[in-house]
Amino acid sequence: MLLMMIGLGAALGSIGRYLITIRLKKVSGWPLATLLINLSGAFALGLLFGLNLLPDVYKILGIGFFGGYTTFSTFNVELLALHHSQARRLELFYGLTSYLGGLLLVTLGFWSSKMF
Amino acid sequence: MEKFKCLFSIGIFGALGGICRYLIGLQLDYRGDLLVNLLGCFLLGFLTYFWLNFREIANWLSLGLGTGFVGSFTTFSSFCLDNLKLLLAGQNLALLLYLLISIAGGWIAALIGIKAGTEIGRRFSQSGEEDD
Numbered sequence: 001m002l003l004m005m006i007g008l009g010a011a012l013g014s015i016g017r018y019l020i021t022i023r024l025k026k027v028s029g030w031p032l033a034t035l036l037i038n039l040s041g042a043f044a045l046g047l048l049f050g051l052n053l054l055p056d057v058y059k060i061l062g063i064g065f066f067g068g069y070t071t072f073s074t075f076n077v078e079l080l081a082l083h084h085s086q087a088r089r090l091e092l093f094y095g096l097t098s099y100l101g102g103l104l105l106v107t108l109g110f111w112s113s114k115m116f
Numbered sequence: 117m118e119k120f121k122c123l124f125s126i127g128i129f130g131a132l133g134g135i136c137r138y139l140i141g142l143q144l145d146y147r148g149d150l151l152v153n154l155l156g157c158f159l160l161g162f163l164t165y166f167w168l169n170f171r172e173i174a175n176w177l178s179l180g181l182g183t184g185f186v187g188s189f190t191t192f193s194s195f196c197l198d199n200l201k202l203l204l205a206g207q208n209l210a211l212l213l214y215l216l217i218s219i220a221g222g223w224i225a226a227l228i229g230i231k232a233g234t235e236i237g238r239r240f241s242q243s244g245e246e247d248d
Contacts, residue, residue, distance in 0.1 A: 006134055006135060006138050007131035007132070007134055008131065010133060010135065010188045011127035011128065011130045012127070013130065013134070013188065014126050014133070014134075014183065014187055014188045015123055015127050017183070018122075018123070018126050018179070019123075038193070041193040042193050042196040045194065045197050046196070046197060046200065049200075059138070063134070063137070063138050064134055066191075066193045067134055067137060067138075067191040067193060067194055068131075068133070068188035068191075070191055070192035070193040070194075071188070071190050071191065071192060072157065072190035072191060072218075072222060073156035073159065073160035073161075073186050073187060073190040073226070074160065074183070074187055074190075075222075076161075076222040076223055076226040077157070077160050077161050077226050077230070080161065080227055080230055098192070099219065102195070102196040103199055103200070106196035106197050106200050110200060
């Protein structure tokens, strides 16, 4: 049952990621959608982790939903697509903002949870 | 209708990807996230460029496998949280290794996947042409 709920969370997270991506692709020429998804997901997971939820609730929301919502593979394939189209500066910018931003936001999320 | 089919496919495959990641994580903890992330980078690079060089596949299926399964199998949020957990636990060496292997490894795994997918996709499409 827990496995099914984690799957449902991941399904909804993936669909959410797809819908945001197709919406933002129309207005942006670079992987802005994945960046926003990964950064917002990092903040949310840090927050959830700090809230001391019931273990099953955390698994469904944190591992299921936000795990499915954020993505490491698309991010890296996008980095290489920028690399191959000679957009090296944008590749570096995208990589740095993702990694530094993600680490900063997961910490901020965790820190915010302590204010509740 | 086509859009619904795509969303449904992403949802079903995304659920499977998330369940696989969870089961691997149960066994391996943060090393599980590292494993799924590197494996997923290779797989997504491979799949994307294989179909690009081989032939068109149905949009719903490529979205289901790539965006759904592999996208959900890998995770950026847990990657970030794993780093924070290692930091809070004072495991500085593990933190450094995890960061470096994820960053360099993800990029290299995607590169290898793209190269392999491109090459094998081209071979498949060439052998298909000879048969015709």
